[in-house]
Amino acid sequence: MTELKKYKLTAFTGFVILIGILLYLIYNTFELKDRQYQIDVKEKLKQFYVKNISKENIYSGGFSLIDSYLIKNIRSLESEYLKSGSTNNKYTDSLLAVMFEELRVRNPIDSLLEKIRTRHKLNDKLEYLIVINSISLRFRDNKPIPLYDHLKKYPFLESNLQSAQGYIIGGKLKSPKQQNTVTSVSMGPAVPYSYDINVTFFADSNDRQSQIFKSALPVLLLTLFALLLVVFVYYFTFKSWSKQKKISDMKSDFINSITHEFSTPISTIMVANRAIQNEKVFKSKESVTEFTEIIARQTKQLQTLFDQVMDITRVNTEIEKNEVIFCQLLTEVIQDYRIKMNDKNVYFHTQGINNETRVSLNRFWVTTMISNIFDNAIKYSDKTPKEIQIIVDGTPNGLRISIRDNGIGMEEHTIKHLFDKFYRGKNLGREHVSGLGLGMYYVQQCIKIHNWTMQVQSTIGLGSEILIII
Template identity: 35%
Template sequence: MRHSIKLYILTAVICIVALAIVQFFLIYNTYQLLDSRFNYVEKGRIGEAYNLAIANDKLFPGGQPLLDSIIVPQYAYLENLYQTNPEDFDTAAQHLVNRIIGELVRHENADSMLKAIKTNDGIQDSLLFALCIHRLDIKFKDSQYVNIYNRFKKYPLIPAARQQEMGLYICGNLRQPGENSAASSLVANSPLPYSYSLSFSFYADPYNRRTLVLQQMRYTILPGILTLLAVVTLFGITLHKWIRQKHLSDMKSDFINNITHEFNTPITAIIVANKNIQNEKTLDNKQSVTALSMIIHRQAERLKLLVEKVINVAATEKLELKTVTYDLNELISEILAVYSLNAANKNIVFTFNSSSSPAMINTDTFHFTTLLQNILDNAVKYNDHAQKEITISIVRQKEELELVIRDNGIGMDAHTQRHIFEKFYRHQPRLSKPTKGLGLGLYYVKQCIDAHGWQISVESEPGAGSTFIIIIPSKI
């Protein structure tokens, strides 16, 4: 059984982990999809304003004169290299691109341009931006455009930090610009014999882009998380109930074993005693007959008690009370008088602190008597002292009475206290003499308490005895 529970837990944990991984990849892939399709609502306005800001210009206000001042003087030199030495042309082209990047970075004003766009258009959002060059071509006299930079290629002489996936990173704080964050993408060229063609994009994204994407995913994330939590919760509840049922099954098995032994002992004694009585020699000895008949009587009483306890297993599920108003002082005195007589040889010292005034309660006297006797039986059974001391006190608390039963027994730890009122539960302490029982005594006590609508609590520590406190509504 233990191995089956471990296998069940292992299988369930593997399934839950697998479900969590599937949920994670579902959410992650959904996030990637929504992120790739994310469209900032103000992006169109920003793109239009950007196009107007660089009308008849490139990259940013003042960008074209800066580019012209770098590229135009190099036409003749680059044309000669292109026609005579292609390898030197590639090297010179990369150096030219490096110089262009350096000058653009040094003179860029995209940040102030974006602030002006936001102010003019009334855009309140905090934005991230980036400016990237995708492609740069040069046109010589009587030739097509010659490419000197393409974002799909890597150039060893251009700093790797500037070569991003989207192209040459000129400026901005948007570190990973994507196609869906491009506010404007332009290609600027000229039909003149000596000219250059420039392809570039301006990117703009809100600072809280990730939050906005996650908000779009809320109807995916929340059901996924709630489903996973529900599965984990159901697994926990199922496992708890399974372990509880196993525990109850084990206790029932112990009960059956105990009750079988308990029944067999007096039955065997009765059979043996009866067989001896039938012996003719025994019949002639009145003293022997008397002794054997006493054995039969005691064992029959013991059988009667066992039968009553077994019947109580079913009966206590639905206790039917016949309550009468009774003075708790008198009721306990009567119970102690009978109990003391039956336990005269067990060296028990009873102390009863009765209430100074009548303590009238509504109770079923039969069930109350059995309830108190079960508590007293436990106080005697789980006690290793030569002299067993039991103190019963009635304490008046406004409209309630506290019935306190205190003993000097072995006490209980916290774990035992949590389970003592469960059916078939038996405490297994280390005692000088082994204890017998069916695990029904305190279960019956709790059933009686609940049927009366009273309350019961336990205070105990190992080696320091136990105290049962019963709260009873008073009629006076």
């Protein structure tokens, strides 16, 4: 994983964590509003229920109505129970069904709830639900005998009124939950010939979620604004950082590239200097002149390298170009390179190099480009001798320069990444080859700057060819 990818991953992870924290805060805000809403409403309704209803067990008149069914008929219920051994008999079932129906018909909570809505300015969509959870009878032995249990289904009762919470005797609240419970009342004297009853009162708005959302909307909008602001700041900060890093990397790459090229002129100057110190060469005026010219050219190139290192801002596409005879420049580069190699096992074969075509170019860039191509041809060759064939063809529009070697060749994958910065092909047995992987990248940049084109062909074991079209 590259350094930039690591930074991106770290930044993205931090951003996701921040988003998660903000979403968690939004969720908690919503939950807090929800709880506060329930507490306020439930407290008012509980006071209303305890004051107006619970003393009468279910609602005003509810206690008397149940007594009229259960207490009045308790002996008959006991008799039927003893006969059948269960409270599930026709008499008991019929009595229970009629009692539940009358409890529903006489339910006055709707009108009472309207009053409390008005008095406390509650949401007009507030709904309630009263359910009977269970009823038990107590006969002579005072042992509670189940008459109704909300966990069971009774075929003689209306199925749509048998909810998971109990039998509905009033209200239209849909899907009541535990947190909607206003109060739950259990009553019974626990004496012979009596009954026990458990009633639960639920209250909530069927559109409570939207009501909570509206009440929490200012906080949610503020949080959303903060979230968008964070995204905005993150985006521009990361964009600015990426831009600065790219500029920094470009400067570093340029310095590395130029430093990589120092070795060529320095090596050539050292070899030429040693040659001049040779007694036989020193006595030959022509040889001394030839080597001093080489030293002068390489010194000038070295000076150019130093100038560009000192002023990185000069690296751009607007380079200075002059018209030169290309083949004359190519001859000089080959000559300097032969001196640099000083190796009988390296041979240059040229063809068409006497072409007089003039080309507008930057001498420094093109000289370095050709030297880099030669470097790769020599470094990645295991043949003896190592050969470089240079063919120059004139065309109606310019020149075609073919530089072919007899090296180890390249695979398709290597050709694909040949001009990437710092890329070095992994060739078995060539791990010792030195370099930063900037040479061919420099070649491609030079081709682009001059608006030339380049093609690469290679065969494993036979060598490679670089074709430059000017």
